Amino acid sequence: MRETTAPRTLREAWIALAGLSAVFLFEMLDNSILNVALPVIGRDLDASTTALQWVTGAYAVVFGGLMLVFGAIADRFGRRRIMLIGLVLLGVASLATAVVTTAGQLIAVRATMGVAAAMTTPGSMALAFRLFDEDGLRVRALTLISTVGLVGLAIGPTAGGLVLAIAPWQVLLLVNVPIAVLALFCVRHGLAGDDPGGLHRDPLDVPGMLLGTATIVLALLAPTLFVEQGAGSWVPWAATAATTAAAICFVLRERLTRHPLLDLKLLALPLVSSGLAYKAAAGLATAGLGYMVTLQLQLDWGWPPALAAVGMLPQVVVLLAGSPFVNPFVRRVGLDRAAWTSAAAVVSGLAVYGLLGRFGYLWIATALVLVAAGMRVVGVVAGLNVVRGLPGNRTTIGAALVDTASQITSGIGIAVTGTILAIVFTGDIAASPWSPRQTGEFHQAVTTAGLTLTLVAAALVGWGFIRTRRAAGDRAATSIDDTVPQDA
Numbered sequence: 310m311r312e313t314t315a316p317r318t319l320r321e322a323w324i325a326l327a328g329l330s331a332v333f334l335f336e337m338l339d340n341s342i343l344n345v346a347l348p349v350i351g352r353d354l355d356a357s358t359t360a361l362q363w364v365t366g367a368y369a370v371v372f373g374g375l376m377l378v379f380g381a382i383a384d385r386f387g388r389r390r391i392m393l394i395g396l397v398l399l400g401v402a403s404l405a406t407a408v409v410t411t412a413g414q415l416i417a418v419r420a421t422m423g424v425a426a427a428m429t430t431p432g433s434m435a436l437a438f439r440l441f442d443e444d445g446l447r448v449r450a451l452t453l454i455s456t457v458g459l460v461g462l463a464i465g466p467t468a469g470g471l472v473l474a475i476a477p478w479q480v481l482l483l484v485n486v487p488i489a490v491l492a493l494f495c496v497r498h499g500l501a502g503d504d505p506g507g508l509h510r511d512p513l514d515v516p517g518m519l520l521g522t523a524t525i526v527l528a529l530l531a532p533t534l535f536v537e538q539g540a541g542s543w544v545p546w547a548a549t550a551a552t553t554a555a556a557i558c559f560v561l562r563e564r565l566t567r568h569p570l571l572d573l574k575l576l577a578l579p580l581v582s583s584g585l586a587y588k589a590a591a592g593l594a595t596a597g598l599g600y601m602v603t604l605q606l607q608l609d610w611g612w613p614p615a616l617a618a619v620g621m622l623p624q625v626v627v628l629l630a631g632s633p634f635v636n637p638f639v640r641r642v643g644l645d646r647a648a649w650t651s652a653a654a655v656v657s658g659l660a661v662y663g664l665l666g667r668f669g670y671l672w673i674a675t676a677l678v679l680v681a682a683g684m685r686v687v688g689v690v691a692g693l694n695v696v697r698g699l700p701g702n703r704t705t706i707g708a709a710l711v712d713t714a715s716q717i718t719s720g721i722g723i724a725v726t727g728t729i730l731a732i733v734f735t736g737d738i739a740a741s742p743w744s745p746r747q748t749g750e751f752h753q754a755v756t757t758a759g760l761t762l763t764l765v766a767a768a769l770v771g772w773g774f775i776r777t778r779r780a781a782g783d784r785a786a787t788s789i790d791d792t793v794p795q796d797a
Contacts, residue, residue, distance in 0.1 A: 325499030333454050655679070
């Protein structure tokens, strides 16, 4: 087994952290910067509305669908190796943007970039976790990496608009090339090669990979179909039924095969199940709140898009400014308490909006601040708990589980909100001005949707809290057993 000395400070690992931060920057910057350019892309490539939806959707579906697969592959063949291959693929796919002439070609490029993201993003958490031996340094490292990503998310739309004023839209994707090169150099030179002792050699479960990918892809598509076609259409219900069938087949396969893609027993581990529950609750609440607030500011109150963007600033400011407070908070209360309290803050923010959001912007700002403050902590701590709760040779698939849970529940949050709006609101929601009856229906719909999501997210947080207590009890029992002399 290769002997290595773990860095004792973040400064000692700055090259590796720069590379891992660049990987996360790509994930967060990519869609946010591209969304601004969709109208321009539509005119330039003569793309239909559906094609434009798939310009972003192809990336998200492929990315979400393949994370578990590449997480399992990385735990077998090397996390650093798979990340480096993914970064090369990202650079090549981004360069291909320069020769795109049709919407179909751009969709293919975006799908390829989704593959690259699935190969690299889960590895950023897994490699950061394995880089350090102390949980305190791991929290600080993950906070740094997520902060870089959040900066990209925050500046993406503004930067994209400025670039479009002076350059063609292709530049927005070509910017991924220097990011990929930087990440490739830093990961290659800042991280040691994969230690064979930290990997496992179980055969790949190909049927499980196909079923798992199908389940996740369908789970990501179904919520979008509910929003686009409404609950009255048979299509989203068929997609939901197919998702359920694929999930049942996947579970049966994983339970019966000798070498599963995902050992379901690992999901029952207290730290793993609690961390996933917190992350799922946060994803559900954050996506639902963002969707509802955007509609309320622009359609209900009539704010122009620029002013609505300003209205979302409390969330952005807290996400960016909260970084220095994450590590002191976690150090003061501990990882377990930090996880459930931050998840509870996210749920509380959603509850504030559901109950009071229609009474004025102050309540919306309060909800945004609570959700952002909770997300700033739970985004780091819940994922860390999942990874540290797993065996050492399963860390990458653990990180992939965290990202997958967040993506799926985000889609569900938007779908639940969109479906309730479609049921309660009569007429075209985008047509203005609304009648007093329609305004009342909108308020009723967002209150119902907000409180429904609050109840589901609160149930997830409650479940996570119970599992966290179970994990603490197990650790205490182990500690006592270790101090009791055993008979020879």
